[in-house]
Amino acid sequence: MDRILLIIVIFFLGVGAYLALNTSQRPLIVFDPLTEAPPIRIQAQMVQTAESIITPQSDDIRVQRGIDVLHGIGNNNPSPEIIQFMVEWSNAEDHGDDANNRNNPYNTTQDGFNNNGCHMADCVRAYPTWVDGLAATLQTLSYSDYRDIVAALRNNDPVAAKAALVASPWAASHYNGGW
Numbered sequence: 001m002d003r004i005l006l007i008i009v010i011f012f013l014g015v016g017a018y019l020a021l022n023t024s025q026r027p028l029i030v031f032d033p034l035t036e037a038p039p040i041r042i043q044a045q046m047v048q049t050a051e052s053i054i055t056p057q058s059d060d061i062r063v064q065r066g067i068d069v070l071h072g073i074g075n076n077n078p079s080p081e082i083i084q085f086m087v088e089w090s091n092a093e094d095h096g097d098d099a100n101n102r103n104n105p106y107n108t109t110q111d112g113f114n115n116n117g118c119h120m121a122d123c124v125r126a127y128p129t130w131v132d133g134l135a136a137t138l139q140t141l142s143y144s145d146y147r148d149i150v151a152a153l154r155n156n157d158p159v160a161a162k163a164a165l166v167a168s169p170w171a172a173s174h175y176n177g178g179w
Helices: 002-021 059-072 080-093 130-141 144-154 158-167
Strands: none
Touching: 059 080, 059 130, 080 144, 080 158, 130 144, 144 158
8 A cells, every 4th residue: 555655656746847847837926016916926936948048148038037027917918019128127227247147137126035135235136046036026016106117018018118117216316217
């Protein structure tokens, strides 16, 4: 009997490992920033697939991370224009590789999420993984100060997203009115 139970357990562990290694899903983050509800569920681990292994020096990582944020706020069909906006936003925050290396391309100051403390005078955070940085970014976007940004991102409206971002307290400089 014990041997049969052991075989069943090993079988299910093997199936679980196979599914975990052969899925290309991004972290599932479900919340509604427009109602200020906190995240309901965050998938604990992003599985790295061939299409998600990107060099930090390229804009490709900015594209993928922008898409991850858009998916996290509920835009599962982002337009090329809104993806380009996400790349421009991350470049406006830090056009080098530092922010991406900190897993914080939008330079959130959100505490928690396993951050490694303050980096820079305004306490921009560094996160050990992109999953942590993504969760922190989405938590920040869930606050009422950013609901207009989220609404524009969900609606694939880069003009409204930029106007809402510049008007928001996201960056103390307000991007000098734009970038």
